[in-house]
Amino acid sequence: MDLLPTPVTQAGRDGLRAVLDKPRTAVVGLDFDGTLAPIVEDPEQARAHPDAVPALAVLAPKVASVAVITGRPAEVAVHHGGFASVPGLEHLTVLGHYGAERWSAATGEVTAPAPHPGVAAVRAELPAVLTRAGASEGTWIEEKGRAVAVHTRRARDPQATFEALRGPLADLAARHGLIVEPGRLVLELRPPGMDKGVALLDHVRRTAAGSVLYAGDDLGDLPAFAAVEKLRADGVPGLLVCSGSTEVTELAERADLVVDGPAGVVALLRALAARIG
Structure with missing residues (x-):
């Protein structure tokens, strides 16, 4: 069984406790490349960690929402992640192009405005x-x-x-x-105004979340980290997770919890699901 790690900060411990205490109001936000999928030289060859979808399928029904937030087109992330038509993932949303596109597992449809x-x-x-x-x-x-x-x-x-x-x-x-x-x-x-922080805040507000966990690995995830910090200031507990990377240290320095890449993220998701019961 995967052990649930302890965040190194008090804010992170409070965020984790809130997710565990009231999972039905929790949003779990996840980057794709480097977080759910290992980094590869050719982005078109990126695929989710083989245990990612099974872990999400167990966790997603236990929380308010799981949102994959990525710079990729939503349909590409859905394909590369293997998220379509998976039992248990009905609460999964993919926010592609930093939230400009929204794919819902419940409908299988993508909604989006006109491109810039x-x-x-x-x-x-x-x-x-x-x-x-x-x-x-x-x-x-x-x-x-x-x-x-x-x-x-x-x-x-x-x-x-x-x-x-x-x-x-x-x-x-x-x-x-x-x-x-x-x-x-x-x-x-x-285009300006497209970032993971804007996407995460919008999704948290849409779901009226009482807590949030966000995991990422790259500079593009810093706005999402800032969004969680803003939510904390507004009274919404949050946990910041870094999918460990030697190439990018900024996230690790701001994270409440650092895990060992996509395999570590998957282990965390499984441990969360097991603790929620």
Whole structure:
């Protein structure tokens, strides 16, 4: 049986206690890549940890909601996660594109507003920008529908390429009303106002949650961490979990609990479900 770890902060212990005491009012928020799915070189090959869906299927009926919050399109996350048509996941919601898209397991449908026109303009100009920056070799562009991302993990010097592209991509984004969000050797160009913090706060308010747990692994999860901290200040207990990474330390420094990557997240979900009973 998986043991339920103890958070290192009092706020985290209070958050965990609130989830356990009143699970029917608790929201469990989870990042996808690096949290439910191991990081891989090709994002299209990312798949949820093999034990993630079984763990979620046991936990989800016991809480108010489980929300997977990701920068990917909702349907892509559903496919890569294997979330569709799974008994027990009726309370699962996937908030794709940082909440711009909402997929509900109960209906199997995605709802979303019209995309920002700047994304198409950026997509058209991006290859030329990479060439001018001398960064076309080894980088690749990920089409994300409502956003576009440039990965440098395959470049000869991934970190140097990442740093060299920050300025040119910020200029490109600004010309078309977008922002650049850095991640683990990836720079994503997307509309402002799209982030995991906004998505998490909206979902917590929709469900009238009495407590929240959020687990993430990357810089893009910092807004969700800030959202949980805001909820705490407003009287809603919360637990911050870092899916441990040696590449990103900012989350670990702010987390109440650090677990060993997706396997550790899965173990935590199983332990929660077992304690709730």
